[in-house]
Amino acid sequence: MNPTTTKEQPALPQDALRAFAAALSSTIGLLYPDAPVAEVSFEAPRRPEFGDFSTNAAFSLARIAKRSPQDVASALIDALDTTQPNLRALFSEIVATAGFINIRVAPACWRALLAQILRDGASFGQSAPNGARVSLEFGSANPTGPLVVVQGRTLSIGETLADALRYCGYDVFTEWIINDAGGQLETLGDSLYARYRQLFEPAYVFPENGYPGDYLLPIAEQISKQDGASWCARPQSEWQPFFAVFARDVLVAEQHATVERFGVRYDLWQSEKALHDDGRVKAGLQRLVDGGVTYERDGALYFRATQFGDDKDRVLVRADGRPTYLAADVAYHYEKLKRSDRVIDLLGPDHHGYIGRLQGLAEALGYKGRLEVLIAQQITLMRGGEQIAMSKRAGHIITLDEIIDEVGVDAARFFFVMLSAESPLTFDLALAKAKTNDNPVYYVQYGHARIASVFKNASPEDAAAASAGATLELLTHSTELALIRRLAELPKTVANVVEHLAPHRLTRYARDVAADFHQFYTERKILVDDRDTRIARLALSLATRTVLAQVLGLIGVSAPEHM
RNA sequence: GCGCCCGUGGUCUAAUGGAUAAGGCACGAGUCUUCUAAACUCGAAGAUGGGGGUUCGAUUCCCUCCGGGCGCACCA
Numbered sequence: 010m011n012p013t014t015t016k017e018q019p020a021l022p023q024d025a026l027r028a029f030a031a032a033l034s035s036t037i038g039l040l041y042p043d044a045p046v047a048e049v050s051f052e053a054p055r056r057p058e059f060g061d062f063s064t065n066a067a068f069s070l071a072r073i074a075k076r077s078p079q080d081v082a083s084a085l086i087d088a089l090d091t092t093q094p095n096l097r098a099l100f101s102e103i104v105a106t107a108g109f110i111n112i113r114v115a116p117a118c119w120r121a122l123l124a125q126i127l128r129d130g131a132s133f134g135q136s137a138p139n140g141a142r143v144s145l146e147f148g149s150a151n152p153t154g155p156l157v158v159v160q161g162r163t164l165s166i167g168e169t170l171a172d173a174l175r176y177c178g179y180d181v182f183t184e185w186i187i188n189d190a191g192g193q194l195e196t197l198g199d200s201l202y203a204r205y206r207q208l209f210e211p212a213y214v215f216p217e218n219g220y221p222g223d224y225l226l227p228i229a230e231q232i233s234k235q236d237g238a239s240w241c242a243r244p245q246s247e248w249q250p251f252f253a254v255f256a257r258d259v260l261v262a263e264q265h266a267t268v269e270r271f272g273v274r275y276d277l278w279q280s281e282k283a284l285h286d287d288g289r290v291k292a293g294l295q296r297l298v299d300g301g302v303t304y305e306r307d308g309a310l311y312f313r314a315t316q317f318g319d320d321k322d323r324v325l326v327r328a329d330g331r332p333t334y335l336a337a338d339v340a341y342h343y344e345k346l347k348r349s350d351r352v353i354d355l356l357g358p359d360h361h362g363y364i365g366r367l368q369g370l371a372e373a374l375g376y377k378g379r380l381e382v383l384i385a386q387q388i389t390l391m392r393g394g395e396q397i398a399m400s401k402r403a404g405h406i407i408t409l410d411e412i413i414d415e416v417g418v419d420a421a422r423f424f425f426v427m428l429s430a431e432s433p434l435t436f437d438l439a440l441a442k443a444k445t446n447d448n449p450v451y452y453v454q455y456g457h458a459r460i461a462s463v464f465k466n467a468s469p470e471d472a473a474a475a476s477a478g479a480t481l482e483l484l485t486h487s488t489e490l491a492l493i494r495r496l497a498e499l500p501k502t503v504a505n506v507v508e509h510l511a512p513h514r515l516t517r518y519a520r521d522v523a524a525d526f527h528q529f530y531t532e533r534k535i536l537v538d539d540r541d542t543r544i545a546r547l548a549l550s551l552a553t554r555t556v557l558a559q560v561l562g563l564i565g566v567s568a569p570e571h572m
Numbered sequence: 573g574c575g576c577c578c579g580u581g582g583u584c585u586a587a588u589g590g591a592u593a594a595g596g597c598a599c600g601a602g603u604c605u606u607c608u609a610a611a612c613u614c615g616a617a618g619a620u621g622g623g624g625g626u627u628c629g630a631u632u633c634c635c636u637c638c639g640g641g642c643g644c645a646c647c648a
Contacts, residue, residue, distance in 0.1 A: 055587075055594075065590065068628060078628070107591055108628080151648065188648050309646065320574065324646040334648045361576040361643045386577065387642070428585070431577055433641065435584080448610080449596075455610050463607050505588065517586065520595080531612045572610065
């Protein structure tokens with residue numbers, strides 16, 4: 010773009026950067042014709058005194074130029090000033106420091122961006138659809154009991170990731186797989202049947218490997234209510250499938266309810282049993298057979314996993330004809346890979362050893378590099394410094410519902426996504442529900458509520474004028490400009506979350522936005538007597554509220570009007 | 573034994589290969605007759621487990637050792 014046109018229409022920071030990159034590239038070509046053509050990229054320096062953006066272009070040129078990076082950077086800036094004198098209009102500072110070229114975008118550009126936030130509102134920074142389809146699977150659980158704390162973490166991370174992908178223009182399809190095939194469904198049926206029989210014969214023996222815990226009891230009572238004791242006299246071949254499917258349906262419905270209560274929605278709840286029943290498992294296996302990556306031994310069908318880096322080959326179909334879990338995964342991943350450009354599995358901590366096998370599978374199916382696997386690490390549950398012991402076998406479980414009851418959805422969603430997925434998380438229930446200043450959820454929500462409160466005290470006329478963004482040039486204070494710069498980071502931050510599958514970075518950003526607002530709020534009274542100043546500060550507050558609401562929405566936390 | 577993840581101040585964490593490693597908590601001192609003090613300001617203290625390597629530059633990538641966690645089924 011031509012910088013001279015900016016008089017009438019102030020350039021946005023990203024336009025200014027683009028102009029700078031283009032100018033710098035051509036200057037590099039002029040000064041160092043032998044240098045390989047490289048794109049000039051920018052990063053945000055860690056320290057604010059180094060400017061808004063910096064580029065390290067001089068480092069790679071230093072060797073060719075046979076001069077120090079600092080000399081190269083200085084020479085580039087001098088040349089820029091000679092050949093592109095108009096560039097200075099867009100920047101308040103262009104300096105060479107320690108080899109970096111640090112630039113500060115003119116305040117007018119930042120105000121132009123603020124005006125854009127006010128115009129775009131809730132859709133600020135969102136990318137247009139990019140046509141790429143993403144399949145995201147997360148949270149999936151066995152249908153043998155209530156959801157527990159680990160699923161809370163994968164649900165939080167997965168849903169935030171899905172929303173971040175959508176924000177960046179991806180066509181996201183979220184799916185949950187119900188592991189309702191094989192022996193565990195039978196065990197579930199046996200367990201429920203025992204609970205049912207115990208209603209009539211308290212001495213009836215509970216199966217040794219059954220699922221303990223009280224949660225099957227109400228389901229047994231439900232059957233007793235509708236059918237009485239009639240199942241007691243029926244043969245196993247009749248009650249077994251009935252109790253298994255009955256239990257599954259009730260438990261999956263409960264899981265569904267918990268998931269929705271947690272603010273998470275799926276596009277598909279896929280039954281694994283259905284994959285077997287409708288022949289898709291067979292189709293997936295055939296794909297592997299056709300690809301020549303299987304063989305038969307002792308009557309069983311094997312996948313040549315070692316060919317893809319696994320320790321040993323894996324059984325797909327047992328000698329008796331029953332397929333293994335891996336067979337279903339073959340089919341399901343084949344289906345997901347067929348219909349998606351990018352497949353992401355977010356798995357629990359017990360699936361470490363499974364990553365390589367899944368990726369080998371994707372490669373064997375002909376989709377090398379399309380599958381990404383992210384593991385959410387373990388959670389240790391605490392209450393005020395005391396570790397809470399949990400044992401599924403002994404029937405001591407703390408359900409996700411109980412956690413939501415105790416700390417609320419907002420705190421749970423925020424805490425579960427706050428740490429990077431690969432580091433183990435200690436979740437302290439006492440801290441999560443503490444309404445004190447060491448609770449980061451409230452810190453961010455308080456920022457939003459504070460702004461809402463200011464607007465309650467402002468006149469409707471002022472609020473309308475603020476959203477039109479008429480007097481933004483009065484925003485000159487350091488806290489005001491710092492806040493605008495922070496708000497501008499939203500799109501880049503979400504893009505970064507998507508690129509690195511790192512949703513925890515959103516919580517940090519949320520805290521940064523809140524912190525910058527709280528500082529601004531303390532330093533500059535918003536509802537001052539001077540009308541233009543008042544409206545300018547209201548406009549900044551409004552934009553902040555928009556961004557805070559967007560970030561909180563991505564994290565799955567409510568943005569309260571008052572606290 | 574094999575594989576994966578993690579070792580950062582007193583403590584919990586952060587840091588697309590960048591500059592003087594950043595925040596919260598805890599500790600000390602201040603700031604409300606003014607828009608929500610669930611906030612803000614200042615201070616003290618102080619960390620990348622050890623050793624190699626790649627790089628102009630490593631908390632980040634590679635190797636190795638030490639320490640912690642988890643997983644290693646013809647279960648799902």
